[in-house]
Amino acid sequence: MPDPIGNRQWILVRRPRGPLAPEDFAWREGPVPEPGPGEVLSRTLYLSIDPANRAWMSPVATYTRPVEVGGVMDGFTLAEVVRSNDPAFRPGDVVEGMNGWQDYKVARGAELSRVERREPLSHRLSLTGITGRTAYFGLLEIGRPRPGETVLVSAAAGATGSVAAQLARIAGCRVIGIAGSTEKCRWLVAELGLDGALDHHDPELRRRLAELCPRGVDVYFDNVGGGLLETVLFHMNLFGRVVCCGVVSQYDTATPAPGPRGVPGLLVVKRLRMEGFVVMDFDARRAEAEARLARFAEEGRLRVPEQIVEGLERAPEALIGVLHGRNLGKCMVRVAPGIR
């Protein structure tokens, strides 16, 4: 692949108020940075596009510091080492890190983790990347599904939800997905093999939920928060578990929903557990997750839906699309042309 002449970047020029807009970003081109002592220069191959990116843009710190206005937009990346002053990395190594929305970044070795170069490289961001591992640890460690239980997954056509829902199916559960269109719902059943799906726009959502989960919900893998969480809480079974994975419905709005009624009253009455987590907390068990996820995919038991957007230029458009639920599966930007 030909090297770009300089370093292309997307800069956050203002904090979005309400829905993210293309004007919140500015394009900049500059020189490729030089690695200092102990540092590593890498070139971005793929840029992960995640709803959480939007949360990082608010002024409040989440599990990571907020993106700085005037700075390069943050994002998880898969990159290739170009020059290294850290003996642990060599040119050509493929590394996971946080290069952000740009071609090149200089980082300390500790900020990078080397991964095996295996095609398709995109699986490193989808199946075994942040979102795949989030689904793995969230479902298995926080949700702890047992065979025969009913698992409900919101944003089930998204990067994390699509993996979580399939893992629940593999675990022997009855799995119902929630998504944002009838087309996605059809896809969840036909392509991912779920037992049912419902559209969160359905005016009869409550009734449909009861129909699809006649024995109630044991595990709710929640990527969404908001009013949907409230609805589901009233449908949870005794000793049910709510995996608090994300709050997609709230990231891109200036008018956050109120908290869900039923908290904490229903939690007491139904002995529910609601628990949040961040995938990095499970980094010590990363190899286990990657190996099992890869095996499920190889065996054909787990589909890996991906939506690959071509070119760094289209990163803002890609994130806005994800926030509007236009993706099926994992969205990423191919930053290095032609890479697989």
Add this chain to the structure above:
Amino acid sequence: MPDPIGNRQWILVRRPRGPLAPEDFAWREGPVPEPGPGEVLSRTLYLSIDPANRAWMSPVATYTRPVEVGGVMDGFTLAEVVRSNDPAFRPGDVVEGMNGWQDYKVARGAELSRVERREPLSHRLSLTGITGRTAYFGLLEIGRPRPGETVLVSAAAGATGSVAAQLARIAGCRVIGIAGSTEKCRWLVAELGLDGALDHHDPELRRRLAELCPRGVDVYFDNVGGGLLETVLFHMNLFGRVVCCGVVSQYDTATPAPGPRGVPGLLVVKRLRMEGFVVMDFDARRAEAEARLARFAEEGRLRVPEQIVEGLERAPEALIGVLHGRNLGKCMVRVAPGIR
């Protein structure tokens, strides 16, 4: 003690809308019932008065079926067996059960559990009864405090809160109590040995909370719910735990508070666990809890505050008082005059 001539009862005559009123109950006197085959007649000694009683009066089933309008008001009791057609019980046995707001009840043996007759019998309702065991399992099994952590307890001057707060102190934690008056706050520090206390009416609550918990809150033992829960969530530490024990602020109102903001967003970001429980779920470990609680009290490490109201006639007044936070420690009604 002289036997009452008949069976005195408090009947729920209507479902309260909003705050509970004396007019929601009617006094009735009738014959003492006769036990049938396999049944046990017992006489109520003490009637436990708990905020949860109010929740049982709403038409919605909680962890128990709702009290029936026209029926005897439900309540946990300590009673003495009068006549028994079940070989497992003999006259004079002291039993825990749900006699409700009346002198006599006929029950199946399976509904009763015999307890050792040891003075003061009132400790069977406070220290080792429902509320003491609720504090024990809620704090230790759901909250899982570690020495040096900060534990915050709401309704800390109440029956459950006062035990939970002291158990947290015994576990080596820094313990802050929340109560409804400056007098109670003084009592929490001076009598129960807590590290600090704050009045939930304090207009500077948020600031005071930050002052008293300078290193944040690791475990929040929540008896209250409502707006206070929302305030505390924003003050929780990473990997904090919220023990969802009860929702006192919501039982006696027709206008329930909205759900707490921060759910589920803060749960994700801070990796919080919120978990509800009901003490009966831990009945298999009841002996362990009773033995440890009794030993703590004998050793003088755990105070057992009780507020004993004299006479079944005063049961409605006692419950209304508890709902308005007028009790210090465990409130109960002495139904059998002169019993200790």
